[in-house]
Amino acid sequence: MSGPKLFLRLDLTSRVRLGPGKIRLLEAIEREGSISAAGRVLKMSYRRAWLLIDELNASFREPLVATKLGGIGGGKASVTALGRSVVRVYRAMEKEAERMVRRRSAPLLRQLRTGGDDKSKR
Amino acid sequence: MSGPKLFLRLDLTSRVRLGPGKIRLLEAIEREGSISAAGRVLKMSYRRAWLLIDELNASFREPLVATKLGGIGGGKASVTALGRSVVRVYRAMEKEAERMVRRRSAPLLRQLRTGGDDKSKR
Numbered sequence: 001m002s003g004p005k006l007f008l009r010l011d012l013t014s015r016v017r018l019g020p021g022k023i024r025l026l027e028a029i030e031r032e033g034s035i036s037a038a039g040r041v042l043k044m045s046y047r048r049a050w051l052l053i054d055e056l057n058a059s060f061r062e063p064l065v066a067t068k069l070g071g072i073g074g075g076k077a078s079v080t081a082l083g084r085s086v087v088r089v090y091r092a093m094e095k096e097a098e099r100m101v102r103r104r105s106a107p108l109l110r111q112l113r114t115g116g117d118d119k120s121k122r
Numbered sequence: 123m124s125g126p127k128l129f130l131r132l133d134l135t136s137r138v139r140l141g142p143g144k145i146r147l148l149e150a151i152e153r154e155g156s157i158s159a160a161g162r163v164l165k166m167s168y169r170r171a172w173l174l175i176d177e178l179n180a181s182f183r184e185p186l187v188a189t190k191l192g193g194i195g196g197g198k199a200s201v202t203a204l205g206r207s208v209v210r211v212y213r214a215m216e217k218e219a220e221r222m223v224r225r226r227s228a229p230l231l232r233q234l235r236t237g238g239d240d241k242s243k244r
Contacts, residue, residue, distance in 0.1 A: 004133060005136075006133070007130070007132075009128070009131075010227065011129075012234060014127075086230060092226060093223055097219045100215065100218050101132060104215050105132065107207070112138060112181060113181060113182055
């Protein structure tokens, strides 16, 4: 068993929400160099990926993703310094929360039914 | 602004998941004394409330909610000692995560666009 897994969603304000989906998308754009390639990797439609990035960009003083118009298939995109710092802060929060959850959930894990053990692959 | 809000979902195993919905349901059952009353308060169908409790009860060595059969409208239900300790551990995790998130998100909040301020009521 790899220990409990945690999903952290953060509402910075009631309108600006950060969760694993947007963070993974930013990471994929950084890796792939375009929104459309990132969407493909994450099995997300281009439209959905674009809307999420548009929403993020509009929420912050500066864009998290900078785009250059391209031809058919879309242009290039890169994650800005601010975008990278958003990813970094989120991942650091997640790591700290994971350590805390591992520590605090031990008494609950002992109370799980044995048949409830985690045998599935994830 | 009341600061960032956080949603914590915990997968104790891939099959045993705890999040704010189930925890609120346990708290409502403790307050209301029945699954149907708790469901009503949370605007959740009786069927859904019952399925969530059934799933939780099956996941742990002992039930989190003890039920007594009743007549029409369902019987009484109470949260067991184990159920209360699950709620307590979850709420403690949430509190600790909230403190951590408040501390770590300060640099991100400063980068939010002013028009992104939280003026809506929640």
